[in-house]
Amino acid sequence: MTGPARLTTRRTVLRAALAAAGTGLLAGSVAADARRADSGPEGVLRIATGETDGFYAAFGRLLAAQVTATYPRLSCEVVSSEGSVANVRLLRARRADVALALSDIAWAAYGGTAPFGSRVPLRAIGRVYENYVQLAVRAGAPIHTVSDLAGRTVSLGAPASGGAVLGDRLLRVAGLTPGTDVRVRHLLMPQAARAMRAGAIDALLVAGGVPLPVLSGLDTRPGIRLLPLSGLLPRLRAGLGPEGSGLEAVTVPAGAYRETPEVPTIGVANLLLCRPDLPAPVAAALTHVLVRRATRLVPAPALGTQFLDARSLISTGAVPLHPGAVAAYRELHG
Template sequence: MTVARRTALLGGLGLLAGCSTSGYQGDERAVTVAAGENGGFYLAFAELLAAQLNRAEPRLRCTPMATEGSLDNVRRVLGGQADLGLALADVAQAATGGLRPFGSRLPLLALGRVYENYLQLVVRADGPVRTLAELAGRPVSLGASGSGASVLGERLLGQAGVRADVRNLPLLEAVAALGARSVDGLLWSGGIPTPALAELNDRTRISLIPLDPVLPALRRVYGPVYEQVLVPAGAYRGVGALATIGVANLLVCSPSLPDEVAAAAVRVLVNHAADLVPAQAVGTQFLDVRTLIGTSPVPLHPGAAASYRALHG
């Protein structure tokens, strides 16, 4: 996102981390955050968010929930099994627009744009694959069936014209399969570095495949929800800088979330942004308060919008 667009999105909100905050005033309430898989960035972020929310709002009892990822989270939030959830912007866009894999338009709302995801196509450094095209006919994991990576992975292969032997493995199973050479690649959408991938790299040297050549085709079909991002050199030991596809991660909820809970979550996002970056990602990931309201095409929850306005004044 450009600086100019960020400024426009803020619309003069001028979010100030030092603003005063009024605490949650309701009865004690449990709040569940549908997060992601063990070994991934989603769950680590949700654990920090829950800890900060519990500290800032003593009447809320927030707990993170391990899930398969974005698709799973949207379904849990709208089905009432979770209060908050993390979802890739393309999955959230599909939900509100009634696109595949959702069958109708769903009333999903957002509390904030929290960080950038990096689409990572991981292969063994000593393996046979060096380009996306070389995955043709080879086994590759596109992520768990409930993950956002599975949605983007199908779109990626479709736009690239690559017919691979697709598996839908959870992250830790995919990591084990790549280490055992039972798949030739795994696709993951998450923060940089992803802990499970960094641990794999310590045992079995990995490489990342550049994916930016497919970006123009994806944008023509699905719009600007996809952006080019740069994986910095050394994010994984021995892996150089390369361009890939980025997609924002949103903190989402249903319309039934009470305004007071939405406002409490926003106050934590704004006032504790620096405390919401998992330790392994400090220096490569950050939560930018200037872009929190940039959740389009998913509308902000009314309680979140009111909280942003209150923090401005």
């Protein structure tokens, strides 16, 4: 991805593809949805998301609304959390039925590597959208690279968030030891925003949509600038396997935050996860919603850069698709 033109082209192609797919499915979709509403799964579906004012929660609310609209007997409960690591733990503890997680966290859980002490049984419903890693500093600060954070204080997000894990890795590949070379705090987004305004931290890292509300607020006061991160990508990918745990180079478009230029950064795929014992009809129902209602599942402020791509839903990497999801994809696409 190389900038606004590419983003516009990609979004246009996606919408055209979704529209074409929708045209082919439209004739039978209304009747099919009605049949599924009558015979579909029932019960309560707990969806683990993230902080209440973050992108995970916004997506989770949209997903819950579309699931219930399509399957009225399936009631959804959106569960707030600190983020990806917390969500995997909620699944493992059976306190959530499905959950959102960054792909690198999902793959670490499935493989039993840090920050998890053992393998977590997981399956995926699909790869749903992409988070943009955004490391913000005050606009006038003499900080232009990650290594310039030496001797500074940075918030890496909530303790059990995927951003905190990725942020720790970012600092280390930039040659900084957290806690020694740079002071690290783990703050929720509202706390981090207050700390930035008060001058208590010099930078904050978030992973989410573009623009992200917490950064838009800080852009108004005191003003922010994003640090380029994509140059650290090769070192981040090292040792993470051939797919690099879903990390890729992306670009925050110019003007996302007032007059900021485009900024090369890192994108991380997000997976919708479940346990292997999720009933197959529920997994299939979720898959139908992801495919048929894709255009209704992207929070409005992030339509330019965050999207559900019907072509990449099955690309879940190390975490295998749930059999119910596999059956639904085959039904939908042959």
